[in-house]
Amino acid sequence: MTVFCDLDGTLLDVSEKFHRIYSHLLRENGHKPMGKDDYWRLRRGGLKTCDILSWTGAESLLARYESGFLERVEHPEWLAFDTIFDGVPGLLRRVRNAGRVVLVTLRRDPHALAWQLSHTGLAEHLDLVLSGHDPQREAWQVKVGLVREALPDCDFSASWFIGDMATDIRAGKALGCRTAAVLTGMGVEDSLRLLEPDFILAGINDVATTVGL
Numbered sequence: 001m002t003v004f005c006d007l008d009g010t011l012l013d014v015s016e017k018f019h020r021i022y023s024h025l026l027r028e029n030g031h032k033p034m035g036k037d038d039y040w041r042l043r044r045g046g047l048k049t050c051d052i053l054s055w056t057g058a059e060s061l062l063a064r065y066e067s068g069f070l071e072r073v074e075h076p077e078w079l080a081f082d083t084i085f086d087g088v089p090g091l092l093r094r095v096r097n098a099g100r101v102v103l104v105t106l107r108r109d110p111h112a113l114a115w116q117l118s119h120t121g122l123a124e125h126l127d128l129v130l131s132g133h134d135p136q137r138e139a140w141q142v143k144v145g146l147v148r149e150a151l152p153d154c155d156f157s158a159s160w161f162i163g164d165m166a167t168d169i170r171a172g173k174a175l176g177c178r179t180a181a182v183l184t185g186m187g188v189e190d191s192l193r194l195l196e197p198d199f200i201l202a203g204i205n206d207v208a209t210t211v212g213l
Contacts, residue, residue, distance in 0.1 A: 001099030002154055003211070004147065004177065006163030008105070009185020010204055011088050011122060015040055017073070017081040022052075025068045031058040046188040074109045079116045085184060087205040092125035094208055100127040102151070104143050104161075104171070108133045140170035147175060162207060163187075169195040180210060 008014045019040070023033040033039070034056055042052050049066065053059045072078045095101050103126050107113045113131055117123040130146040137145070147154070161172025164185025169192065172179035179197040182204050183189055192200060199210050 001095075001211075002102055002151070002156075002159040003095050003099065003207070004102050004104050004159065004161040004172065004175075005204075006105060006165065006168045006185075007103055007107070008082075009164035009187070010162060010168075010182055011084060011103075012082045012120070013085055013184070014082050016083070017078050018043070020081055021069055021072050021078055024072075025061070025065050026056065026058055028068075029058070029061050029064065031056055031061070043186055044188065046191065074107060074112045076112060076115055076119075079112060080119070082116065082120070084120050084122065085204060089121065089125055091205055091208055092122075095211070096125065096127065098211075101125065102128045102130060102147070104130045104146060104168075106133050106139055106142060106167075107131045139165075139167040140174065143167065143171035144174045147171070160207075160211065162204065166191060166195055169197045172197075180207060182206075 005011060015036070019036040022039060026033040039052070042055065050059055050062050053061055053065060092101050105113065110131055113129070117126070117129065128150065130150055132142055132146050134142050156176040159177045160180060161168055161175065161177040162180045162182065163169070164182050164187045166187060169179045169181055180199040180201055181187060181192040181197045182201050184203045189200065201207065201210065
């Protein structure tokens with residue numbers, strides 16, 4: 001059995017990093033940011049960045065905000081604010097006793113990714129790390145391509161694809177895996193349900209019961 005896992009919002013809680021970058025960029029440009037709870041309520045409600053900025057009258061910052069966000073979101077200074085969800089190391093050990101864990105992420109900077117996986121201790125719990133970014137293809141297609149290139153002989157019918165976004169569910173279904181959506185990231189539950197994953201879980205730790213570990 002192979003369990004393919006997304007990273008951000010699935011294994012890692014990125015909410016603190018996202019809110020800190022948002023707050024930094026707004027203050028840097030003379031705007032008052034909203035609190036973390038309100039910010040995440042809007043993000044998890046499916047609002048686009050331009051709509052979130054409009055809540056504080058900062059919609060004119062959109063272009064500068066998006067470029068500033070991309071400059072920071074994978075920099076170690078900001079990655080240090082990400083934390084592993086409770087119970088994840090133990091869960092990954094249980095999965096590896098029954099098979100293997102493959103991380104599939106769309107991170108742009110492989111060196112920053114390697115640093116974070118080492119820094120958080122996640123690296124020791126992963127059998128394989130697949131990462132790539134291609135703006136010419138849809139995100140789910142990039143994930144499918146990464147997996148098929150690295151593991152052409154994988155028994156996908158006996159495997160799982162787990163993540164917090166529609167990208168993960170679409171990739172898993174395209175590969176022929178069973179799929180589970182977790183509600184700890186930015187995916188909107190109603191939108192995830194429309195994709196008909198095999199399971200919708202409160203968080204990654206519910207995977208053990210679902211898979212039968």
